[in-house]
Each structure stands twice: as structure tokens, then as C-alpha cells.
Amino acid sequence: MKTLCVDLGKHSYPIYIGENLLRQSQLVTKHTPSQQLLIVTNETIAPLYLDTVLSTLSHYHCKTVILPDGEQYKNIDTLNLIYDALLENRFERQCTLIALGGGVVGDMTGFAAASYQRGVNFIQMPTTLLAQVDSSVGGKTGVNHPLGKNMIGAFHQPRCVIADTTTLNTLNERELSAGIAEVIKYGVIRDAEFFKWLSNNIPELLTRNPQCLSYAIDRACQNKAEVVAADEREAGERALLNFGHTFGHAIEAGMGYGAWLHGEAVATGMVLAADLSRRHQWIDDQQFQQIKTLIKRANLPIQAPTSLSIKRFLELMSVDKKVKQGKINLVLLKSLGKAIISDDYDPQLLYQSLQQSIEHT
Amino acid sequence: MKTLCVDLGKHSYPIYIGENLLRQSQLVTKHTPSQQLLIVTNETIAPLYLDTVLSTLSHYHCKTVILPDGEQYKNIDTLNLIYDALLENRFERQCTLIALGGGVVGDMTGFAAASYQRGVNFIQMPTTLLAQVDSSVGGKTGVNHPLGKNMIGAFHQPRCVIADTTTLNTLNERELSAGIAEVIKYGVIRDAEFFKWLSNNIPELLTRNPQCLSYAIDRACQNKAEVVAADEREAGERALLNFGHTFGHAIEAGMGYGAWLHGEAVATGMVLAADLSRRHQWIDDQQFQQIKTLIKRANLPIQAPTSLSIKRFLELMSVDKKVKQGKINLVLLKSLGKAIISDDYDPQLLYQSLQQSIEHT
Numbered sequence: 001m002k003t004l005c006v007d008l009g010k011h012s013y014p015i016y017i018g019e020n021l022l023r024q025s026q027l028v029t030k031h032t033p034s035q036q037l038l039i040v041t042n043e044t045i046a047p048l049y050l051d052t053v054l055s056t057l058s059h060y061h062c063k064t065v066i067l068p069d070g071e072q073y074k075n076i077d078t079l080n081l082i083y084d085a086l087l088e089n090r091f092e093r094q095c096t097l098i099a100l101g102g103g104v105v106g107d108m109t110g111f112a113a114a115s116y117q118r119g120v121n122f123i124q125m126p127t128t129l130l131a132q133v134d135s136s137v138g139g140k141t142g143v144n145h146p147l148g149k150n151m152i153g154a155f156h157q158p159r160c161v162i163a164d165t166t167t168l169n170t171l172n173e174r175e176l177s178a179g180i181a182e183v184i185k186y187g188v189i190r191d192a193e194f195f196k197w198l199s200n201n202i203p204e205l206l207t208r209n210p211q212c213l214s215y216a217i218d219r220a221c222q223n224k225a226e227v228v229a230a231d232e233r234e235a236g237e238r239a240l241l242n243f244g245h246t247f248g249h250a251i252e253a254g255m256g257y258g259a260w261l262h263g264e265a266v267a268t269g270m271v272l273a274a275d276l277s278r279r280h281q282w283i284d285d286q287q288f289q290q291i292k293t294l295i296k297r298a299n300l301p302i303q304a305p306t307s308l309s310i311k312r313f314l315e316l317m318s319v320d321k322k323v324k325q326g327k328i329n330l331v332l333l334k335s336l337g338k339a340i341i342s343d344d345y346d347p348q349l350l351y352q353s354l355q356q357s358i359e360h361t
Numbered sequence: 362m363k364t365l366c367v368d369l370g371k372h373s374y375p376i377y378i379g380e381n382l383l384r385q386s387q388l389v390t391k392h393t394p395s396q397q398l399l400i401v402t403n404e405t406i407a408p409l410y411l412d413t414v415l416s417t418l419s420h421y422h423c424k425t426v427i428l429p430d431g432e433q434y435k436n437i438d439t440l441n442l443i444y445d446a447l448l449e450n451r452f453e454r455q456c457t458l459i460a461l462g463g464g465v466v467g468d469m470t471g472f473a474a475a476s477y478q479r480g481v482n483f484i485q486m487p488t489t490l491l492a493q494v495d496s497s498v499g500g501k502t503g504v505n506h507p508l509g510k511n512m513i514g515a516f517h518q519p520r521c522v523i524a525d526t527t528t529l530n531t532l533n534e535r536e537l538s539a540g541i542a543e544v545i546k547y548g549v550i551r552d553a554e555f556f557k558w559l560s561n562n563i564p565e566l567l568t569r570n571p572q573c574l575s576y577a578i579d580r581a582c583q584n585k586a587e588v589v590a591a592d593e594r595e596a597g598e599r600a601l602l603n604f605g606h607t608f609g610h611a612i613e614a615g616m617g618y619g620a621w622l623h624g625e626a627v628a629t630g631m632v633l634a635a636d637l638s639r640r641h642q643w644i645d646d647q648q649f650q651q652i653k654t655l656i657k658r659a660n661l662p663i664q665a666p667t668s669l670s671i672k673r674f675l676e677l678m679s680v681d682k683k684v685k686q687g688k689i690n691l692v693l694l695k696s697l698g699k700a701i702i703s704d705d706y707d708p709q710l711l712y713q714s715l716q717q718s719i720e721h722t
Contacts (some may be wrong), residue, residue: 034686076437087508092684115476117682118503118514119594142479147448153479154515233480321478323453325395 002054002214004221005181006137007229011157015221017214021164022049024123025056026142031123031159034094035061040082040109041100045127048170053100053125066067067105072105072258074144076152078281082112094339096121096159102128102175103135103262105267107150108282110141111302114156120359124158127167129179129213130263133186133220138163144257148319149249155233163221165214173206177299178263180205180246183216183296185270186223187245188291192337202297240339242322243331244269247304252314254308260301267300277333280350304357365582367498368590372518373671376498376582378575382525383410383486386417392520395455396422401443401470402461403430406488408413409531414461414486428466433619435465435505437513442641443473457482457520458490463489463536464623466497468479470503475517485519488528490540490574491624494581497522499589499599505618509680510610516594524582526575534567538660539624541566544577544604545659546631547584548653550604553679553680553698560651563658601700603683604692605630609679615669621662628661633714638694640710657675665718674715 001018031137037060046066065085067078081147099109106124113122124136131172142153186193204212231238271292278288294301322329334340362379407427426446428439450463460470474483485497503514525644548556565573592599608630632653635642639649657663683690688704
């Protein structure tokens with residue numbers, strides 16, 4: 001087992017990465033002030049891992065909530081199921097919520113923990129690659145609103161993250177690739193050496209070579225932990241982690257939540273952001289091709305859906321949280337391995353990027 | 362105008378107390394980073410003060426949400442009306458929410474601000490005595506759940522509190538008294554001198570003598586600001602402000618939110634807590650009578666509703682946030698002017714206090 005630390009002063013916490021961690025009760029015991037645990041999971045993950053976790057934690061007073069699976073359920077109505085369970089079982093301020101599942105379960109459980117009795121403890125047990133390398137680390141929690149993704153939420157750090165790599169064996173290929181999208185992101189925006197490693201090892205990741213997966217998760221989490229420690233509330237550097245996301249959120253909202261996986265939408269968003277950077281000659285053609293090729297080799301989509309018009313796409317982008325005084329701030333590339341946040345781009349070039357992507361020309 | 366400060370490091374903020382403050386635009390201007398303002402109010406307050414505020418802030422880009430009036434609407438459905446307005450009008454992270462109204466409007470607007478895009482600015486413009494002396498100060502925000510009051514919420518400090526004492530002229534007598542309940546609370550739990558002043562000046566407060574009201578608000582806010590500065594997240598001393606509230610919340614939930622005003626329920630709750638303290642001989646009969654008499658002179662209820670059984674009352678008390686390991690922590694009195702939080706009371710004496718109050722014996 002490997003232990004990383006997210007360094008946030010009195011809110012610091014460990015990320016445990018390794019095999020069969022869901023069977024190790026002491027990882028939980030160290031971080032729970034009372035016997036009341038609510039395990040929140042979904043209908044896909046419950047049959048796979050809930051019994052394991054319940055038996056690991058059999059000495060606790062455990063209750064369970066099983067949510068429907070999918071981004072389309074990441075809303076206030078589903079969140080209410082968690083509040084109902086907490087109140088029906090008279091959970092107290094010292095209780096702990098455990099998020100067992102992917103990013104949607106983690107974000108919703110985290111927000112329930114942030115807002116129940118004005119804040120209780122929670123633990124992340126991410127079971128997808130995307131959640132292990134990205135959403136479980138850093139304390140962003142929330143739900144979607146029909147008019148925008150993650151528009152309602154809070155910053156609320158977990159007590160610890162328990163990333164059991166064994167759980168990735170049950171992940172379907174589409175979700176594995178979606179997770180790799182976020183892994184690639186770290187290489188593109190701040191870790192050129194890791195990008196190179198990924199280009200050499202993408203086949204091993206896709207066939208789930210345990211050493212390779214473990215290395216990739218570890219390095220991605222290191223990158224994430226560094227960024228979060230430097231900028232917990234996203235006043236600056238942390239915004240760079242949204243590379244590809246403003247485009248991606250538009251795709252997810254425009255296609256209806258759940259049609260594209262988050263990682264798939266981000267993959268196409270990264271290609272769009274790289275293309276826009278190329279059109280400004282901030283990166284060259286070769287760097288752009290390297291990025292696009294790696295994303296494609298990871299079995300991820302590289303073109304926007306034809307069913308979205310450019311007008312609608314731009315509209316959807318403009319409700320993103322990165323909008324300031326009406327101008328859309330975008331994360332763009334100054335080189336492969338260096339991202340910046342900027343509103344100093346040419347709107348016509350943005351239009352061209354979208355046009356080429358949507359029309360597949 | 363008087364200015365107090367709530368001293369919370371980088372979250373410090375001023376409380377402005379005085380006449381006609383809703384007409385002073387510079388109080389708002391100092392605390393708003395962008396032109397986007399959402400004014401949240403209710404259908405009772407809107408006809409009285411919304412035009413004034415809109416004309417004061419006419420140089421801003423203002424939108425308005427008018428909520429239904431009453432504690433029974435302090436829930437997630439009503440909260441959604443605020444989120445809808447924010448998203449439909451494309452409000453950005455730099456926006457500011459203004460809560461124009463009583464405690465319910467303030468708590469809901471504050472929670473919307475805490476959770477919209479993971480936290481935006483907000484300003485309190487309390488228009489009831491209760492909100493001016495209590496709920497607008499200290500950053501407690503939230504909504505009710507059918508199974509418990511304020512169970513969903515966040516700590517989120519306002520940028521400033523603008524307490525315009527002129528607005529108290531339109532308050533009905535029942536709400537004026539409900540506000541006085543919270544004022545009396547500060548005297549009972551930590552300011553014996555203020556309690557004495559209140560005993561001498563209660564008729565003037567009830568007839569809205571401006572100097573007396575202003576003094577009472579100022580002194581109540583000073584007490585609140587001191588407590589909040591010492592313990593923002595209610596890890597210790599701040600819990601003393603809940604004197605009477607565990608009993609009061611049970612009455613509010615048991616009778617259906619809105620049937621009793623919050624201040625009325627707290628008034629009866631304070632008599633119950635004082636009675637329980639008396640039964641332990643922590644305060645003497647005379648002190649108990651002084652407290653009960655002052656509350657009665659303020660035209661507030663001093664006995665629990667007969668329609669609640671003792672069993673139901675105790676059940677409702679046990680979902681309160683002050684419950685720890687199954688035991689109900691209560692704020693009780695060691696003397697007039699000194700409160701403690703304790704689970705070291707005799708449950709039989711608690712039963713007797715409730716019995717006497719409910720059965721009016």
C-alpha cells in the first residue's frame with residue numbers, strides 16, 4: 001500500500017492506494033469519531049462490493065443507502081435520499097458518511113456530508129479509475145442543476161481516500177477509458193514526463209496491467225494533491241485542472257446527463273482546447289497531434305457530437321463556473337505540459353475549433 | 362449609525378445598525394465584487410421594502426426572487442427557487458445575494474449563497490427584530506427537513522449585516538415579541554446586567570421606543586458577535602446560544618413549522634430549561650421567577666402546547682443537533698447570567714418539567 005498526503009493544514013488527509021484495501025478496517029477506524037456510519041453506494045456497485053465493506057466494518061453501527069446509477073441522477077432529488085436516511089436513522093454530528101462508488105456517488109455523498117447538520121465527516125472509497133485519480137481527491141462536492149453541471153455544492157474535504165485498485169477489475173472498458181482521460185489530463189497540463197510515460201504505456205493501461213495502473217494512479221494523485229494543496233478553493237492554479245472541462249460540460253449538458261460519460265466529454269474537450277491553443281500557435285501541430293493521438297489510442301472520442309449546433313454549444317459553455325464578467329475563461333496550453341487560464345483568445349478561432357470538431361471536416 | 366465587528370480573521374465583517382440604512386447604497390457597494398445582485402425576499406416584505414432597496418441599488422444589475430412567507434416554506438423546494446433564478450440569469454461566481462427579510466429568508470439565502478457554485482458572497486438585510494439580533498449574525502444558514510429543523514445547511518459568513526431599525530415599525534406585535542425572546546436569551550445566558558436592564562425597560566421595547574430598541578439590538582449583537590468570534594463552528598461556547606432551542610425546536614416541529622413562531626417556541630423552551638435548572642437547584646426559585654416573569658411580560662408563551670404528549674416531545678428533542686452518543690445535551694443555567702451545556706441532568710426531572718409545562722399544573 002502506498003500513502004500520499006493532501007497537505008491542507010488542519011484539513012490534511014491521506015490517500016491510501018493499493019490492492020484489497022476495502023478489506024482493511026483499520027484504514028476506516030483511524031478516521032471515524034463515532035460508531036455511526038452511513039455507506040452510500042449505487043445499484044451497480046452494491047452487488048459487487050457492499051457486502052465486503054459491510055463485513056470489514058461489522059463492528060460499526062452501519063446503515064446503507066443505494067442510489068440509482070448514473071450522472072442523470074446527480075441531482076437534489078437523489079441527494080434527498082441520503083438526507084432521509086441520515087434523519088430516519090437519527091445520525092448525529094459525529095457520524096461518518098462513506099462514499100463507495102464512482103465520481104457521482106462521491107460528489108453527492110460529499111455534499112450530503114458538507115450540508116448535513118452544517119457538516120459531518122466523510123470518507124471516499126472510489127471504485128472507478130476516474131474517481132481514484134480525480135474526483136475523490138480535493139474536496140469538491142456537489143450536484144447538477146438542469147441548467148448547469150455541479151452548480152450546487154461545497155468544498156468539503158474527506159477524512160481519507162481509500163483507493164482499492166482491485167475494484168478496477170470490474171470496471172467496464174468504457175469507464176476505464178473515461179478514467180484514463182483524466183489521467184492523460186495531468187500529463188498534458190503539468191507533467192510532460194508523465195505524458196511521455198503514458199504514450200509508451202497506454203496499451204498496458206487498457207489491459208489493466210496492475211503495476212502500470214498503480215503507477216498511473218499514484219502519479220495522477222500526486223499531481224492532484226500538489227495542485228489542491230497550493231489552491232484549495234480554486235482561486236488560481238487549481239482552475240487548470242478544468243482543462244477540457246468547459247467544453248466537456250457543454251457536451252454533457254447538451255446531450256443530456258449520462259449520455260456521454262464525464263471522462264469522454266472531457267476527452268473531446270481536451271482535443272478542442274488543444275486545437276484552440278494550436279490555432280493561436282501556442283502549441284505546434286506536432287504537439288497537438290501527440291495529444292489527440294494519445295486520447296484516441298485510449299479509445300476516447302475526439303470529436304464533438306454532430307447533434308449540437310455551434311450556437312447551442314457556446315451557450316452551454318457560457319453557464320460554466322469559469323465565466324467572469326460575461327467572458328468565458330478557458331484553460332489553454334502554452335506548451336505540452338504547461339496550461340494557463342485565459343480569456344485572451346480569439347472568439348473566431350474558438351468558433352472554428354467547434355466548427356471543425358462538430359462538422360468532422 | 363453604529364458599526365460593530367464580528368471578528369473572524371479573514372472572514373470578519375461589520376454589522377451596521379441604524380435608521381434608514383436601506384437607503385444607503387455605499388454600505389452595499391463596499392462589499393460587492395461585481396454588478397450582479399440577487400435580492401431574495403418574501404411576499405410580506407417585498408411590498409414594504411423591495412422598491413426602496415431596488416432604488417438604492419439602481420446602478421446594479423439586480424434580479425429579484427420573492428419567496429412565500431413562513432417557516433413552513435423553509436425547505437429544499439423553496440431553496441430551489443433561488444437556484445433557478447441564479448442559473449436562469451446566469452449569475453457568476455463573483456455575484457452577491459442579498460437577504461431582505463427575517464430569519465427564514467436569511468437562512469435560506471445564506472445557504473443558497475454557501476452552495477451556489479460552491480460558495481458566493483451574500484449580505485444580510487434583516488427586517489425583523491429576531492433576525493437583527495440573532496439569525497443574521499454568525500453565518501449559520503440552512504433549511505429544515507420534515508424530520509428536523511435546520512438539519513441541512515452550512516456555516517457561511519455574510520460580507521456585512523445591514524440592520525435598518527426603521528423596518529421594525531412595520532413588524533406586527535407577535536413578531537416583535539418573538540424577537541424580544543432572543544434578546545432576553547442573551548441576558549439570561551451571559552449578561553446579567555443586560556437582563557436587569559431588560560426587566561426595567563420591557564414596556565419601552567414593546568412600545569418600540571427607538572432609543573431602547575436600538576440599545577437592545579446593539580447589546581444583543583455585541584453578545585452574539587463575541588460568542589461567534591470565540592467559536593465560529595460551534596465547537597464549544599457557541600452552543601450556549603441554543604438555550605431554550607432544543608425544547609423550542611421540538612415544539613416547532615411537533616406543532617408543524619409556522620404554527621408557533623421560532624421566538625415563541627424558544628421563549629417556552631427557555632422557561633423549560635430554567636425550570637429544569639431550578640429542579641436541580643442550580644438556580645433558585647427567585648431567579649426562575651424573574652426569568653419566567655420577564656418572558657411573560659414580553660407577551661410570550663411560557664407553557665408547552667397541551668397537544669404534544671411528553672413521549673412525543675422527548676422524541677422530537679432527540680433529533681436535535683445537540684445529541685451526542687444518543688444523549689441529549691441541554692443548555693442549562695448555573696445562575697442567572699451563566700449557562701452551561703450538560704448531559705449531566707436527571708431524566709426524571711426533565712420529565713417533571715415537561716409534565717408540569719404541558720399539563721399546566
